Amino acid sequence: MRRYFVPVCTLLASIGLVGTALMIFTATPSQWNWQPNERHLILSTSSLFFNHKIFYWHVAHAIMLFVAVGVAGVASIAFLARRNPRWDDVALGAAEVAVAFGGVVLITGSIWARAAWGVWWVWETRLTMSLLLWLTLVGYVLVRRFAGSSGERLAAGMAIFAMIGVPFIYTMVNADDRHPQAGPKGNVANLDPAMRPAFYLSLLTFLFWFLALVALRVRSARMEREVRELRERGLDAGLLS
Amino acid sequence: MKHIILVLCLLAPTVAFAQPGGDAAALRKTCVDAMNADPKFADAVVKTAEFQIHEQVNRDQVVKDTCVIAAMQAEEDRIGRNKLHVILAYAAMWLVAAGFVVFLWRRQQHLTAEIASLRRDLEAAAKDTK
Numbered sequence: 001m002r003r004y005f006v007p008v009c010t011l012l013a014s015i016g017l018v019g020t021a022l023m024i025f026t027a028t029p030s031q032w033n034w035q036p037n038e039r040h041l042i043l044s045t046s047s048l049f050f051n052h053k054i055f056y057w058h059v060a061h062a063i064m065l066f067v068a069v070g071v072a073g074v075a076s077i078a079f080l081a082r083r084n085p086r087w088d089d090v091a092l093g094a095a096e097v098a099v100a101f102g103g104v105v106l107i108t109g110s111i112w113a114r115a116a117w118g119v120w121w122v123w124e125t126r127l128t129m130s131l132l133l134w135l136t137l138v139g140y141v142l143v144r145r146f147a148g149s150s151g152e153r154l155a156a157g158m159a160i161f162a163m164i165g166v167p168f169i170y171t172m173v174n175a176d177d178r179h180p181q182a183g184p185k186g187n188v189a190n191l192d193p194a195m196r197p198a199f200y201l202s203l204l205t206f207l208f209w210f211l212a213l214v215a216l217r218v219r220s221a222r223m224e225r226e227v228r229e230l231r232e233r234g235l236d237a238g239l240l241s
Numbered sequence: 242m243k244h245i246i247l248v249l250c251l252l253a254p255t256v257a258f259a260q261p262g263g264d265a266a267a268l269r270k271t272c273v274d275a276m277n278a279d280p281k282f283a284d285a286v287v288k289t290a291e292f293q294i295h296e297q298v299n300r301d302q303v304v305k306d307t308c309v310i311a312a313m314q315a316e317e318d319r320i321g322r323n324k325l326h327v328i329l330a331y332a333a334m335w336l337v338a339a340g341f342v343v344f345l346w347r348r349q350q351h352l353t354a355e356i357a358s359l360r361r362d363l364e365a366a367a368k369d370t371k
Contacts, residue, residue: 051323054330061334100341107337108330115326209338216345223352230359234366 009212016205023198051115068098073163076156093217
Protein backbone atom coordinates (compact mmCIF):
# COMPACT_ATOMS: atom_id res chain seq x y z
CA MET A 1 0.00 0.00 0.00
CA ARG A 2 2.78 2.41 0.99
CA ARG A 3 4.60 1.52 -2.20
CA TYR A 4 1.75 2.85 -4.34
CA PHE A 5 0.98 5.94 -2.27
CA VAL A 6 3.30 8.37 -4.12
CA PRO A 7 2.51 7.11 -7.65
CA VAL A 8 -1.24 7.16 -6.98
CA CYS A 9 -1.12 10.67 -5.49
CA THR A 10 1.03 11.90 -8.40
CA LEU A 11 -1.33 10.33 -10.93
CA LEU A 12 -4.37 11.91 -9.27
CA ALA A 13 -2.58 15.27 -9.12
CA SER A 14 -1.67 15.04 -12.81
CA ILE A 15 -5.25 14.25 -13.81
CA GLY A 16 -6.48 17.05 -11.57
CA LEU A 17 -3.96 19.48 -13.05
CA VAL A 18 -5.17 18.82 -16.59
CA GLY A 19 -8.80 19.07 -15.47
CA THR A 20 -8.15 22.28 -13.55
CA ALA A 21 -6.34 23.88 -16.48
CA LEU A 22 -9.21 22.99 -18.82
CA MET A 23 -11.79 24.36 -16.38
CA ILE A 24 -9.83 27.54 -15.70
CA PHE A 25 -9.61 28.45 -19.36
CA THR A 26 -13.00 27.21 -20.54
CA ALA A 27 -15.46 27.18 -17.64
CA THR A 28 -14.64 30.20 -15.53
CA PRO A 29 -15.78 33.79 -16.12
CA SER A 30 -13.48 36.03 -18.11
CA GLN A 31 -15.41 39.26 -17.88
CA TRP A 32 -14.70 42.14 -15.58
CA ASN A 33 -16.95 44.75 -14.09
CA TRP A 34 -16.92 48.33 -12.97
CA GLN A 35 -18.04 49.25 -9.50
CA PRO A 36 -20.09 52.48 -9.73
CA ASN A 37 -19.45 54.94 -6.93
CA GLU A 38 -21.69 58.02 -7.29
CA ARG A 39 -20.24 60.03 -10.14
CA HIS A 40 -17.11 57.99 -10.66
CA LEU A 41 -16.32 54.41 -11.49
CA ILE A 42 -13.80 52.57 -9.38
CA LEU A 43 -11.95 49.34 -9.94
CA SER A 44 -12.73 47.07 -7.03
CA THR A 45 -10.86 43.96 -5.89
CA SER A 46 -13.84 41.86 -6.95
CA SER A 47 -13.43 42.88 -10.57
CA LEU A 48 -12.36 40.02 -12.78
CA PHE A 49 -9.66 40.47 -15.35
CA PHE A 50 -8.05 37.78 -17.42
CA ASN A 51 -5.18 37.78 -14.93
CA HIS A 52 -7.58 36.45 -12.26
CA LYS A 53 -6.80 33.01 -13.77
CA ILE A 54 -3.70 33.14 -11.57
CA PHE A 55 -6.06 33.03 -8.58
CA TYR A 56 -6.96 29.33 -8.94
CA TRP A 57 -3.41 28.06 -8.49
CA HIS A 58 -2.04 30.93 -6.41
CA VAL A 59 -4.68 30.57 -3.66
CA ALA A 60 -4.59 26.75 -3.83
CA HIS A 61 -0.83 26.90 -3.25
CA ALA A 62 -1.35 29.37 -0.38
CA ILE A 63 -3.85 27.03 1.31
CA MET A 64 -1.48 24.06 0.83
CA LEU A 65 1.28 26.23 2.32
CA PHE A 66 -0.89 26.72 5.41
CA VAL A 67 -1.65 22.98 5.54
CA ALA A 68 2.07 22.16 5.21
CA VAL A 69 2.99 24.59 7.99
CA GLY A 70 0.21 23.10 10.15
CA VAL A 71 1.50 19.56 9.55
CA ALA A 72 5.08 20.68 10.32
CA GLY A 73 3.92 22.41 13.52
CA VAL A 74 1.81 19.51 14.80
CA ALA A 75 4.54 16.97 13.93
CA SER A 76 7.08 19.15 15.75
CA ILE A 77 4.88 19.28 18.85
CA ALA A 78 4.56 15.48 18.71
CA PHE A 79 8.33 15.16 18.26
CA LEU A 80 9.06 17.42 21.25
CA ALA A 81 6.52 15.53 23.37
CA ARG A 82 7.52 11.96 22.44
CA ARG A 83 11.03 12.32 20.97
CA ASN A 84 10.06 9.93 18.22
CA PRO A 85 12.26 10.69 15.16
CA ARG A 86 9.43 9.64 12.81
CA TRP A 87 7.56 12.81 13.75
CA ASP A 88 10.69 14.83 13.10
CA ASP A 89 10.92 13.34 9.60
CA VAL A 90 7.31 14.31 8.90
CA ALA A 91 7.97 17.86 10.19
CA LEU A 92 11.08 18.19 8.01
CA GLY A 93 9.28 16.87 4.93
CA ALA A 94 6.28 19.16 5.42
CA ALA A 95 8.51 22.19 6.12
CA GLU A 96 10.58 21.71 2.95
CA VAL A 97 7.43 21.26 0.87
CA ALA A 98 6.05 24.40 2.55
CA VAL A 99 9.15 26.31 1.39
CA ALA A 100 8.46 25.21 -2.21
CA PHE A 101 4.75 26.03 -1.99
CA GLY A 102 5.51 29.34 -0.27
CA GLY A 103 7.97 30.23 -3.03
CA VAL A 104 5.24 29.60 -5.62
CA VAL A 105 2.77 31.71 -3.63
CA LEU A 106 5.18 34.65 -3.38
CA ILE A 107 6.28 34.49 -7.02
CA THR A 108 2.80 34.05 -8.54
CA GLY A 109 1.39 36.63 -6.13
CA SER A 110 4.05 39.11 -7.16
CA ILE A 111 3.33 38.53 -10.86
CA TRP A 112 -0.40 38.90 -10.21
CA ALA A 113 0.23 42.12 -8.27
CA ARG A 114 2.16 43.46 -11.24
CA ALA A 115 -0.70 42.55 -13.58
CA ALA A 116 -3.51 43.86 -11.36
CA TRP A 117 -1.95 46.74 -9.43
CA GLY A 118 1.00 47.69 -11.64
CA VAL A 119 3.58 46.94 -8.92
CA TRP A 120 5.63 43.85 -8.13
CA TRP A 121 5.34 44.21 -4.38
CA VAL A 122 3.38 46.19 -1.78
CA TRP A 123 4.35 46.23 1.89
CA GLU A 124 0.82 45.48 3.04
CA THR A 125 -0.02 43.30 6.03
CA ARG A 126 -0.64 39.94 4.42
CA LEU A 127 2.17 40.09 1.89
CA THR A 128 4.68 41.11 4.55
CA MET A 129 3.51 38.39 6.97
CA SER A 130 3.57 35.78 4.22
CA LEU A 131 7.14 36.75 3.40
CA LEU A 132 8.07 36.49 7.10
CA LEU A 133 6.42 33.05 7.29
CA TRP A 134 8.38 31.90 4.26
CA LEU A 135 11.64 33.27 5.71
CA THR A 136 10.91 31.42 8.97
CA LEU A 137 10.50 28.19 7.00
CA VAL A 138 13.72 28.86 5.10
CA GLY A 139 15.34 29.39 8.52
CA TYR A 140 13.94 26.01 9.63
CA VAL A 141 15.46 24.27 6.61
CA LEU A 142 18.83 26.01 7.11
CA VAL A 143 18.90 25.02 10.79
CA ARG A 144 18.14 21.42 9.83
CA ARG A 145 20.83 21.46 7.17
CA PHE A 146 23.67 23.10 9.11
CA ALA A 147 22.97 22.69 12.84
CA GLY A 148 23.23 18.89 12.85
CA SER A 149 21.28 16.75 15.27
CA SER A 150 21.40 19.46 17.93
CA GLY A 151 19.27 21.64 15.67
CA GLU A 152 16.29 19.29 15.68
CA ARG A 153 14.64 20.76 18.77
CA LEU A 154 15.45 24.34 17.77
CA ALA A 155 13.92 23.69 14.33
CA ALA A 156 10.85 22.12 15.97
CA GLY A 157 10.38 25.36 17.93
CA MET A 158 10.64 27.36 14.71
CA ALA A 159 8.00 25.17 13.04
CA ILE A 160 5.61 25.72 15.96
CA PHE A 161 6.31 29.47 15.78
CA ALA A 162 5.52 29.44 12.04
CA MET A 163 2.29 27.51 12.64
CA ILE A 164 1.11 30.12 15.13
CA GLY A 165 1.56 32.80 12.45
CA VAL A 166 -0.80 31.16 9.93
CA PRO A 167 -4.14 32.25 11.49
CA PHE A 168 -2.82 35.81 11.64
CA ILE A 169 -2.01 35.78 7.94
CA TYR A 170 -5.40 34.31 7.05
CA THR A 171 -7.66 36.48 9.18
CA MET A 172 -5.88 39.55 10.50
CA VAL A 173 -5.96 41.63 7.36
CA ASN A 174 -6.96 45.27 7.52
CA ALA A 175 -10.04 46.24 5.57
CA ASP A 176 -8.09 48.96 3.76
CA ASP A 177 -5.54 46.48 2.47
CA ARG A 178 -5.32 46.20 -1.29
CA HIS A 179 -4.98 42.44 -1.06
CA PRO A 180 -8.21 40.45 -1.62
CA GLN A 181 -9.70 39.67 1.76
CA ALA A 182 -9.56 36.29 3.45
CA GLY A 183 -11.58 35.01 6.40
CA PRO A 184 -15.27 34.09 6.68
CA LYS A 185 -16.42 37.11 4.64
CA GLY A 186 -13.52 37.03 2.22
CA ASN A 187 -13.21 36.35 -1.47
CA VAL A 188 -12.70 32.62 -1.11
CA ALA A 189 -15.74 32.21 1.17
CA ASN A 190 -17.90 34.33 -1.16
CA LEU A 191 -16.53 32.93 -4.37
CA ASP A 192 -18.67 33.35 -7.47
CA PRO A 193 -20.50 30.02 -8.10
CA ALA A 194 -19.01 29.89 -11.60
CA MET A 195 -15.50 29.93 -10.13
CA ARG A 196 -16.06 27.31 -7.42
CA PRO A 197 -15.67 24.00 -9.37
CA ALA A 198 -12.29 25.01 -10.86
CA PHE A 199 -11.07 26.32 -7.51
CA TYR A 200 -12.13 23.28 -5.49
CA LEU A 201 -10.67 20.94 -8.10
CA SER A 202 -7.37 22.83 -7.97
CA LEU A 203 -7.41 22.56 -4.16
CA LEU A 204 -7.87 18.78 -4.43
CA THR A 205 -5.18 18.56 -7.12
CA PHE A 206 -2.59 20.38 -5.03
CA LEU A 207 -3.58 18.40 -1.94
CA PHE A 208 -2.59 15.19 -3.78
CA TRP A 209 0.55 16.90 -5.06
CA PHE A 210 1.39 18.03 -1.52
CA LEU A 211 0.87 14.50 -0.15
CA ALA A 212 3.11 12.99 -2.85
CA LEU A 213 5.89 15.51 -2.21
CA VAL A 214 5.72 15.14 1.58
CA ALA A 215 5.78 11.34 1.28
CA LEU A 216 8.83 11.54 -1.02
CA ARG A 217 10.62 13.98 1.29
CA VAL A 218 9.81 11.92 4.40
CA ARG A 219 11.23 8.87 2.62
CA SER A 220 14.50 10.69 1.90
CA ALA A 221 14.58 12.03 5.50
CA ARG A 222 14.40 8.42 6.71
CA MET A 223 17.18 7.48 4.32
CA GLU A 224 19.30 10.36 5.72
CA ARG A 225 18.66 8.99 9.19
CA GLU A 226 19.70 5.52 8.03
CA VAL A 227 22.95 6.95 6.61
CA ARG A 228 23.71 8.63 9.94
CA GLU A 229 22.98 5.41 11.85
CA LEU A 230 25.16 3.34 9.49
CA ARG A 231 28.03 5.80 9.91
CA GLU A 232 27.67 5.78 13.70
CA ARG A 233 27.62 1.97 13.69
CA GLY A 234 30.77 1.89 11.62
CA LEU A 235 32.49 4.44 13.84
CA ASP A 236 31.42 2.66 17.05
CA ALA A 237 32.75 -0.64 15.76
CA GLY A 238 35.93 1.06 14.61
CA LEU A 239 35.23 -0.11 11.06
CA LEU A 240 35.05 3.37 9.60
CA SER A 241 37.45 6.20 10.12
CA MET B 242 -44.71 90.78 -21.19
CA LYS B 243 -42.54 89.63 -18.31
CA HIS B 244 -41.10 86.91 -20.48
CA ILE B 245 -40.10 89.42 -23.12
CA ILE B 246 -38.36 91.57 -20.50
CA LEU B 247 -36.65 88.42 -19.12
CA VAL B 248 -35.31 87.53 -22.54
CA LEU B 249 -34.21 91.10 -23.05
CA CYS B 250 -32.39 91.07 -19.70
CA LEU B 251 -30.56 87.89 -20.59
CA LEU B 252 -29.69 89.22 -24.03
CA ALA B 253 -28.60 92.60 -22.71
CA PRO B 254 -25.05 91.62 -21.64
CA THR B 255 -24.50 89.85 -24.97
CA VAL B 256 -25.75 92.81 -26.95
CA ALA B 257 -23.75 95.19 -24.79
CA PHE B 258 -20.65 93.12 -25.35
CA ALA B 259 -21.25 92.95 -29.09
CA GLN B 260 -21.93 96.68 -29.39
CA PRO B 261 -19.74 98.47 -26.91
CA GLY B 262 -20.89 101.95 -26.00
CA GLY B 263 -24.34 101.46 -27.70
CA ASP B 264 -27.67 100.95 -25.86
CA ALA B 265 -26.17 98.67 -23.25
CA ALA B 266 -26.49 101.20 -20.46
CA ALA B 267 -30.10 101.91 -21.34
CA LEU B 268 -31.02 98.21 -21.58
CA ARG B 269 -29.29 97.47 -18.32
CA LYS B 270 -31.15 100.34 -16.62
CA THR B 271 -34.50 99.01 -17.98
CA CYS B 272 -33.65 95.56 -16.69
CA VAL B 273 -32.56 96.78 -13.25
CA ASP B 274 -35.66 98.95 -12.95
CA ALA B 275 -37.91 96.01 -13.84
CA MET B 276 -36.17 93.80 -11.30
CA ASN B 277 -36.42 96.42 -8.61
CA ALA B 278 -40.08 96.96 -9.37
CA ASP B 279 -40.99 93.26 -9.21
CA PRO B 280 -39.14 91.00 -6.71
CA LYS B 281 -40.68 87.85 -8.30
CA PHE B 282 -39.32 88.88 -11.66
CA ALA B 283 -35.87 89.52 -10.10
CA ASP B 284 -36.01 86.07 -8.51
CA ALA B 285 -36.87 84.47 -11.88
CA VAL B 286 -33.92 86.21 -13.54
CA VAL B 287 -31.52 85.00 -10.83
CA LYS B 288 -32.87 81.44 -11.03
CA THR B 289 -32.54 81.36 -14.81
CA ALA B 290 -28.96 82.59 -14.60
CA GLU B 291 -28.10 80.00 -11.94
CA PHE B 292 -29.69 77.24 -14.05
CA GLN B 293 -27.58 78.21 -17.05
CA ILE B 294 -24.40 78.24 -14.95
CA HIS B 295 -25.21 74.76 -13.55
CA GLU B 296 -25.90 73.45 -17.04
CA GLN B 297 -22.51 74.63 -18.17
CA VAL B 298 -20.78 73.09 -15.14
CA ASN B 299 -22.57 69.77 -15.71
CA ARG B 300 -21.58 69.74 -19.37
CA ASP B 301 -17.95 70.29 -18.37
CA GLN B 302 -18.18 67.52 -15.76
CA VAL B 303 -19.68 65.07 -18.25
CA VAL B 304 -16.86 65.77 -20.71
CA LYS B 305 -14.31 65.34 -17.91
CA ASP B 306 -15.93 62.06 -16.70
CA THR B 307 -16.10 60.72 -20.23
CA CYS B 308 -12.38 61.34 -20.69
CA VAL B 309 -11.54 59.70 -17.35
CA ILE B 310 -13.77 56.69 -18.06
CA ALA B 311 -12.29 56.28 -21.54
CA ALA B 312 -8.75 56.38 -20.11
CA MET B 313 -9.64 53.92 -17.35
CA GLN B 314 -11.35 51.56 -19.78
CA ALA B 315 -8.35 51.67 -22.10
CA GLU B 316 -6.12 50.79 -19.16
CA GLU B 317 -8.53 48.09 -18.04
CA ASP B 318 -8.60 46.60 -21.52
CA ARG B 319 -4.83 46.53 -21.51
CA ILE B 320 -4.74 44.81 -18.10
CA GLY B 321 -7.71 42.57 -18.91
CA ARG B 322 -6.14 41.15 -22.04
CA ASN B 323 -2.72 40.80 -20.48
CA LYS B 324 -1.97 37.12 -20.89
CA LEU B 325 1.75 37.54 -20.36
CA HIS B 326 1.44 37.66 -16.58
CA VAL B 327 -0.75 34.54 -16.48
CA ILE B 328 1.81 32.67 -18.60
CA LEU B 329 4.65 33.96 -16.37
CA ALA B 330 2.85 32.88 -13.18
CA TYR B 331 2.10 29.40 -14.51
CA ALA B 332 5.65 29.03 -15.80
CA ALA B 333 7.02 30.05 -12.39
CA MET B 334 4.84 27.44 -10.70
CA TRP B 335 6.03 24.71 -13.07
CA LEU B 336 9.67 25.74 -12.64
CA VAL B 337 9.52 25.66 -8.85
CA ALA B 338 7.66 22.31 -8.87
CA ALA B 339 10.09 20.80 -11.39
CA GLY B 340 13.10 22.16 -9.49
CA PHE B 341 11.83 20.69 -6.22
CA VAL B 342 11.13 17.28 -7.78
CA VAL B 343 14.59 17.19 -9.39
CA PHE B 344 16.13 18.20 -6.05
CA LEU B 345 14.25 15.38 -4.27
CA TRP B 346 15.09 12.82 -6.96
CA ARG B 347 18.82 13.66 -6.96
CA ARG B 348 18.95 13.56 -3.18
CA GLN B 349 17.29 10.14 -3.12
CA GLN B 350 19.67 8.84 -5.77
CA HIS B 351 22.60 10.13 -3.76
CA LEU B 352 21.27 8.66 -0.50
CA THR B 353 20.53 5.28 -2.09
CA ALA B 354 24.08 5.11 -3.42
CA GLU B 355 25.53 6.21 -0.06
CA ILE B 356 23.51 3.62 1.90
CA ALA B 357 24.61 0.85 -0.47
CA SER B 358 28.23 1.99 -0.21
CA LEU B 359 28.16 2.17 3.60
CA ARG B 360 26.56 -1.29 3.87
CA ARG B 361 29.19 -2.70 1.54
CA ASP B 362 31.99 -1.08 3.56
CA LEU B 363 30.54 -2.31 6.84
CA GLU B 364 30.12 -5.88 5.55
CA ALA B 365 33.63 -5.87 4.12
CA ALA B 366 35.07 -4.51 7.35
CA ALA B 367 33.12 -7.10 9.36
CA LYS B 368 34.47 -9.92 7.14
CA ASP B 369 38.04 -8.61 7.55
CA THR B 370 37.63 -8.57 11.32
CA LYS B 371 36.49 -12.20 11.31
